[in-house]
Amino acid sequence: MTNSRLSGFRNFTVEERRGKVIAEAGLDAGRLDALSPEQGLGLQQADLMVENTIGVLGIPIGIATNFIVNGRDVLVPMATEEPSVVAAASNLARMTRDHGGFVTTSTPPLMQAQVQVIDVVDPVGARYRLLEARRELIELANDQDPQLVKFGGGAVDILVRLVPSSRQTYVVLHLVVDVRDAMGANAVNTMAEAIAPRVAEIAGGRSLLRILTNKADLRLTRVRAVFDAAALGGPAVVEDMIDAAEFAVVDPYRAATHNKGIMNGISAVVLATGNDTRAVEAGAHSHAIDEHGRYTSMSRFEKDANGNLVGTLELPMPVGLVGGATKVHPVAQANIAILGVKTAADLADIILAVGLAQNAGAIRALATEGIQRGHMSLHARNIAVTAGAELHEIDQVVARMVGEKIVRTEFAQKILAELRTGTRS
Structure with missing residues (x-):
């Protein structure tokens, strides 16, 4: 253990x-x-x-x-x-x-793909039609990845949002997919591409973007x-x-x-x-x-x-x-x-x-103590190396820089020169 x-x-x-x-x-x-x-x-x-x-x-x-x-x-x-x-x-x-x-606690590994549909005459009606076709669209999506379904994953639901913009109201379908032990981008993108033509047909518009969202708010860890x-x-x-x-x-x-x-x-x-x-x-x-x-x-x-x-x-x-x-x-x-x-x-x-x-x-x-004290004592090691300190010299250079609160390359070089000549100003 x-x-x-x-x-x-x-x-x-x-x-x-x-x-x-x-x-x-x-x-x-x-x-x-x-x-x-x-x-x-x-x-x-x-x-x-x-x-x-x-x-x-x-x-x-x-x-x-x-x-x-x-x-x-x-x-x-x-x-x-x-x-x-x-x-x-x-x-x-x-x-x-x-x-x-x-x-910790967590939700199931659910990722979402978005299918954006544009040029829809009746967005509200389109949303209802898509929700009515839920089972058909889920089955179509799962046909793309039988291996994921075999392992207990696959498409499990759809959500449909109406997103108004200065151009028009977009009908946006979210395909919710259980991706199991994968990050899931490839799986959900493949499914989104596959269902997009049917989504557009049902909505009465044209599909544009078909891609996952990185706002993975259904896949949370606490x-x-x-x-x-x-x-x-x-x-x-x-x-x-x-x-x-x-x-x-x-x-x-x-x-x-x-x-x-x-x-x-x-x-x-x-x-x-x-x-x-x-x-x-x-x-x-x-x-x-x-x-x-x-x-x-x-x-x-x-x-x-x-x-x-x-x-x-x-x-x-x-x-x-x-x-x-x-x-x-x-x-x-x-x-x-x-x-x-x-x-x-x-x-x-x-x-x-x-x-x-x-x-x-x-x-x-x-x-x-403030963020700099601990951070700079470690950063000082990088500065010492940058200044040309050998392994056996680093600790002495770092101690001096931190002690005098001057963590700069030129000061490290000065310390090194003093160490190597046995002098100190």
């Missing part, structure tokens, strides 16, 4: 960390070889994935520790170039462990966690964190950055597992629009009866384990193995947990 509480993990070498992950996740010795740049995604395979390939981009993959999700310890691979993200998520996950970690008040820093810190979070609820300018912090965690896991970061981000930000049309916080924070901080988060999470880069990218496959997930819902649960932990970490930093 995996133990994600790996104390001192940051102090190990890369190879030692990988060995720990292999041991805790119960993987074969060579299962994570793809995480080495020389053995990961090669040019030949990359050329099959996108057009006009000229190379590949490496992104650091860190392991977030301390996570318990629905009673199971998990080690979480995160692909990100931003310092402090992995550390913050791991730290705040630690503060939930005594309270059971992260608990997560809740209790963050220990004492570990956070005490009652005053909890109160300040709640006020900091509430600021994002009522002010869209703050909400934009607050939600970006959530997506720092979410997108890192989505990317690490070969899923579509753009689809997930689009769905998440659209879900942050409230019933009054105002952009607001994705998360909510409050205090429980014992004074601990309770965080909750609900977002669409259209991720999959079948198809796409998840199945062809060797690094994504290795990261899926680390997670030990068997279904897309399991993956979505972990992704939301990381998003909430990341969010809580950012709020705590803002409400206490």
Whole structure:
């Protein structure tokens, strides 16, 4: 059984960390070889994935520790170039462990395709005719993907909306599809293309767009966690964190950055597992629009009866384990193995947990020492390397920059010169 509480993990070498992950996740010795740049995604395979390939981009993959999700310890691979993200998520996950970690619920994996019909003379009547043809249209859609139906998925319903515009009123049919363990874009797009001529015929118009919507509001994942008040820093810190979070609820300018912090965690896991970061981000930000049309916080924070901080988060999470880069990218496959997930819902649960932990970490930093202290101490390592520091020099350069609160390349170069000549001004 995996133990994600790996104390001192940051102090190990890369190879030692990988060995720990292999041991805790119960993987074969060579299962994570793809995480080495020389053995990961090669040019030949990359050329099959996108057009006009000229190379590949490496992104650091860190392991977030301390996570318990629905009673199971998990080690979480995160692909990100931003310092402090992995550390913050791991730290705040630690503060939930005594309270059971992260608990999730979710809806079935329902995605929607839209068929837009234009030039309809009687939009209201057309809507009723389409609803009357529900069974016919569902059967036509399911004829396109018998394999999905065999696994318990397939088209399950239709919705019809009238969308007025300055041009005309569009009749828009939503085809609701259970995509099982896939993200679902290819399946729902194929079905939409197939039913579009019949939809247009019934509506008495012409079909135009036939494509999925990334506003996946029928495919939701919810997560809740209790963050220990004492570990956070005490009652005053909890109160300040709640006020900091509430600021994002009522002010869209703050909400934009607050939600970006959530997506720092979410997108890192989505990317690490070969899923579509753009689809997930689009769905998440659209879900942050409230019933009054105002952009607001994705998360909510409050205090429980014992004074601990309770965080909750609900977002669409259209991720999959079948198809796409998840199945062809060797690094994504290795990261899926680390997670030990068997279904897309399991993956979505972990992704939301990381998003909430990341969010809580950012709020705590803002409400206490400020975001720069922790962030800049990690950023300083990048600056030291940029300035030309060797491995044995990095810690000294970083300590000086952070201590004097000057994290700039030219200052790092000055420190290096002093270290190497044995002088200090």
